[in-house]
Amino acid sequence: MASILRFPREARVGQRPILLSPPELSGNELDEVAQTLRSGWLAPAGPTLAAFEQAVAASMQAPEALALNSGTAALHLAYRVLGVAPGDEVWTTTLTFIATIAPAVQMGATPRFLDVCPQSWTLDPARLRRELAAAARRGRLPRVVVPADLFGQPSDMPAIRAACARWGVPVLSDSACAMGGLQHGRPAGAGADMSVVSFNGNKIITTGGGGALLGDPALLARARHLAHQAREVAAHYQHETTGHNYAMGSVTAAIGLAQLPELERRVIARRAIFRRYQEALGHLPGITFMPEPGWARSSRWLTAMVVDPQRFGADRELIRMALAAQGIESRPVWKPMHLQPAFRDAPRSGGAFAAGLFEDGLCLPSGSGLEAAEQGRVIDAILGVARRG
Ligand SMILES: *Cc1c(COP(=O)(O)O)cnc(C)c1O
16 A cells, blocks of 8 residues: 555554554455356356345345446446436535546536535535525536445435435435445435445455445446446447446455455444544543434444644644654545635535534544554554643
């Protein structure tokens, strides 16, 4: 990982660097991969891939899953299936990762960025209702609304769905980093028209790289067609439209099959890591942690804390640099989309709350394989800054 290379030279030798969210193995990957190789199925088809898709759909309580080579590809296919076209608006939260919106922008859509709510750091249903009513008055409703499940915190799907249903606007849930999270007792993204998960190297379930699109079989059949170069059924190559090469290979799916049974254990591990940070640091003046609304169980994919520099006596950057000096990776809360030069002119609704989180927020090492002694090093380093501050 590039981040290892960026650690300063003075990082203590002999101690393993502590990363934000490194991949963890279940131990069954080699067996699953060997079995798949022996079966002769290497192509993006066959029993391993089908079994993985079924397991992913079951774990997300979705009617069907389409395994793809990234979460970004899944988002792109969703936008195609939903008919996003030049001039359309696509709405998402400003506090997300760029992959949520990049494919829609590349298709000629105009993004509109909505602020998140303080109770969840995800899409604010009240703001969404207001903005949809205003858009209806303007006569320019969005083609799709895309709530993003930040740091493993699911979005409030019943409220978002109800707001969108009133105007007939579909919901695409970017649950890329929220596998294992629950909202109103259901998995992240459940209840949306379509949703997306990612198996990127830093996610809670990883295949090294990959993703899935979830939704009803009719929408997914179209997405599956596009994912395989939009090949029509014919002996020769026949195409009514252009597609993509987005399918997941069987060996990758085998890794995913070995990983999936670990999901619940990993959520419990990440939640325990969050609690330990909160117990060890939550009493410090000026330190608060990402909230969790009563209707949600965050996967706590990443622990995020907010540093009030006045009350804490040091700012977020001082903490981040103190951690880096000890070989510990941390990362500012994602920079909101409305502050990204790429989206300088995009319309938005609010953004001050997300901007504050970017200013003062820090994500701490949260991997499900993080050992107690390693987490102790992170905590001690932050306590050290508190004493100096
Ligand atoms: C990881 C992530 C993505 C992208 O998934 P990839 O599999 O890396 O393409 C998109 N959105 C969010 C919120 C993510 O965390």
